[in-house]
Amino acid sequence: MSLLVVGSVALDTVYTPKGEIVEGLGGSATYFSVSASHFTPVHIVGIVGTDFPKEHINRLTVKGVDIEGLCTKDGKTFRWSGRYDESFADPQTLDTQLNVFADFSPQLPHRYREIPFLFLGNIHPALQLQVLEQMDKPKFIALDTMNFWIERERKLLLEVFKKIDMAVINELEVRMLTGLRSIPAGMKKIQQLGPKIVVVKRGAYGSITLIENELFLLAAYPTENVIDPTGAGDSFAGGMMGYIAHHRKITPKVLRNAVVYGTIIGSFCVEGFSIHRLEELNAETIEKRLVKFREMMNF
């Protein structure tokens, strides 16, 4: 079934020890939608400026991503620039120009309202609520957020949490949300805020997921040739949600497999700049890595 993502579309300038890209296609909704497109039809809601290269639009549509909800506004596209050091950990932000994204007010095309699967990317919780208000009871809602909103918009964010099925966050966010140091304990507390499924991203260490009362542990795929980690988390979420949306029944087994596919897609993402590696993926490449990954965990 089809999947809607609301989030940023950006032009990223990124420097890593392996090279650089200037104004490459980026943004959370971009990484998410291209990743999810390998599993299910994706619709995007976002905003770009009049300077956004037509070529980039084509790169989305060629993947089957429906861009009717990607609105173009007078002005410049959101730009981000960052630099990764040898550790490939948290990048140093060199520049952020919100541009048209500063006034983003998501308006859903009428035909989007009945899309059953929804991913609320990391945007202001008020905008996440605004999207929810425009939807006709989605079957499954997931969310990403960040430390900034947890600190400054906790009350609104908790309103969103009440309405979602799955939260996709990192360890720092678990601790900030709950005040608990223990990740498993924090995940249980987050469940009480609303989402029955809590996925905690651990970067190069994989993920830990709480599905009803069961924890699911998964290492990351050990990519040897990291080129650019930008978008890994969004690709993970995209692969995961794409896989879930592809299934009629959302069972714990489907959810576990979704985390596995998300991990595989995320591992491809970091092997290139922008969405380069994600664009060239196909079902065979994905399945081949899955077989290898499974073998690496077998005992």
Added chain:
Amino acid sequence: MSLLVVGSVALDTVYTPKGEIVEGLGGSATYFSVSASHFTPVHIVGIVGTDFPKEHINRLTVKGVDIEGLCTKDGKTFRWSGRYDESFADPQTLDTQLNVFADFSPQLPHRYREIPFLFLGNIHPALQLQVLEQMDKPKFIALDTMNFWIERERKLLLEVFKKIDMAVINELEVRMLTGLRSIPAGMKKIQQLGPKIVVVKRGAYGSITLIENELFLLAAYPTENVIDPTGAGDSFAGGMMGYIAHHRKITPKVLRNAVVYGTIIGSFCVEGFSIHRLEELNAETIEKRLVKFREMMNF
């Protein structure tokens, strides 16, 4: 088959957010031997002072640990004191008194020389070599080391590496040894130094192991109630080596299972101060957690 460990026996004073222990039984050889004793007979080589409580000796022997190689010398026992903050990450060392451990010069009882499995704890590489010289061709040799020796005694340490089958180290040590940022790439480079098996400890994130040409990924068991992380790495190594020594043939399957058992034992270690939880373990408790652990990774 039986297993020899050479390392420290200490009196640890540890403060954690969950409480404190004053002069508790500690040291790498202590954690290692009690952990390994659940799988195989263990012999210890180490040194303590005349102040070492007889009660602690009994705690080792009751676990079947052979302490003939634990020499008592005039003077005080090695003491360490540290404090963990809420993150339970690297402790702040409050005090280190090497005492008799400063002059440790491992002398193996004659009957230890034919022990087939050997674990060289984290001591000066010159002492690791001294132990190796006293042994009659052990069947399987593993080693632990630390940043300090990599920096200051690289040449001697590389001599030891040439002679071992398995290195059990952490990510920082992989990077310091090889100059490579990528852990999988670093592990391959370490293989070229000697050990065919490279186990990389990732603390709360588990481990990654290179066995011949295959990587084995394993998450950590998600312990909710961490009391004191001291000795977790040594317990992991002890459980692993104990399991290996218990098996006649060292196959990749045995090695993978060994990492799993090491992880389980390490997860118990952190649930109490000193070796408290390790002492009360039995085969049933271990197997029960293994079943739960396996279920947490199933997909």
